[in-house]
Amino acid sequence: MVLVKGDTTGLEVRLERRRGRKLVCSGCGARAPGYDTLKERKWRHVPLWGIPVKLLYGPRRVRCPKCGIKVEQMPWGPSKSPLTVPLVILLATGSKLLAMQVVARLFRVNGSTVAAAVKRAVEYGLAHRDTSGILYIGMDEISRRRGHIYHTQVYDLSAGRLLIRHLQTAVDDVRKAEAEQLKKKNPELLKGTKYLWLKNPWNLSPKQRERLGYLEKLNLKTNRAYVLKESFHLVWTYPNRGWAKRFLRKWFWWATHSRLQPMRDFAWLLRRHLEDIVSYFKLPISNGAVEGLNNKAKVIALPREP
Numbered sequence: 001m002v003l004v005k006g007d008t009t010g011l012e013v014r015l016e017r018r019r020g021r022k023l024v025c026s027g028c029g030a031r032a033p034g035y036d037t038l039k040e041r042k043w044r045h046v047p048l049w050g051i052p053v054k055l056l057y058g059p060r061r062v063r064c065p066k067c068g069i070k071v072e073q074m075p076w077g078p079s080k081s082p083l084t085v086p087l088v089i090l091l092a093t094g095s096k097l098l099a100m101q102v103v104a105r106l107f108r109v110n111g112s113t114v115a116a117a118v119k120r121a122v123e124y125g126l127a128h129r130d131t132s133g134i135l136y137i138g139m140d141e142i143s144r145r146r147g148h149i150y151h152t153q154v155y156d157l158s159a160g161r162l163l164i165r166h167l168q169t170a171v172d173d174v175r176k177a178e179a180e181q182l183k184k185k186n187p188e189l190l191k192g193t194k195y196l197w198l199k200n201p202w203n204l205s206p207k208q209r210e211r212l213g214y215l216e217k218l219n220l221k222t223n224r225a226y227v228l229k230e231s232f233h234l235v236w237t238y239p240n241r242g243w244a245k246r247f248l249r250k251w252f253w254w255a256t257h258s259r260l261q262p263m264r265d266f267a268w269l270l271r272r273h274l275e276d277i278v279s280y281f282k283l284p285i286s287n288g289a290v291e292g293l294n295n296k297a298k299v300i301a302l303p304r305e306p
């Protein structure tokens, strides 16, 4: 049963459970017997003719044989979120096309609500990604260039899975080998530096950055590997396949001529999967779309930026 109350400033829709409707556990999605009823909660829903709409409902809890006492699964989304799933989708989709402030005005919500919806949509996307072909990409170029707080966002796009992790391992192998060589001469030099080379530079603390700055001036093998690793990420900035391929060929040449065995091994791995990797550039998700997402990510990270 649905009961609607309100005026043009807002509608409240009180939902009541139909008698005999089977309850579903939100933990596992299986049917489960009822346990008790929680206090009524409110969810922001898609506005109707520009009028804000709220759903009101007292969720039931179930006693699931597998998960224990759990809140029932509701068709409009989890009980913890203040927004319904249709509203999240609408706001997040709208934000792909329009500025967040415009979306906020259109749907009569706060800017922070839109930002929260985008964040939730991204999180949902990450939680439900297809792990059969994932690529980890640091998409933080924009904020880096402008010198803002750095924010790493990860997107999944179908291409060589774990590629970047292999690259990290290669850099770390170079560091380990070099530390071993320096053991007698200068055992302190590379001590405790593992994450300096692996982290994204903009995630380093000022102290770490200073140390890295010092190490970069020395002619270290680890630094050569590091420079190769950092330059590799540039591939994702190319707008099309041809450019990306050309870049990867060039990178392959650098890496194979680096006289660093782990980097050479990685370069060959890359060469073997070159077609898979560049297939990313064939996807309908253009770099522009990724840039757009990145802009959104930045807005989430820096909501107060003018």
Ligand SMILES: [Zn+2]
Binding pocket: 025, 026, 027, 028, 029, 030, 064, 065, 066, 067, 068, 070
């Ligand atoms: Zn369950």
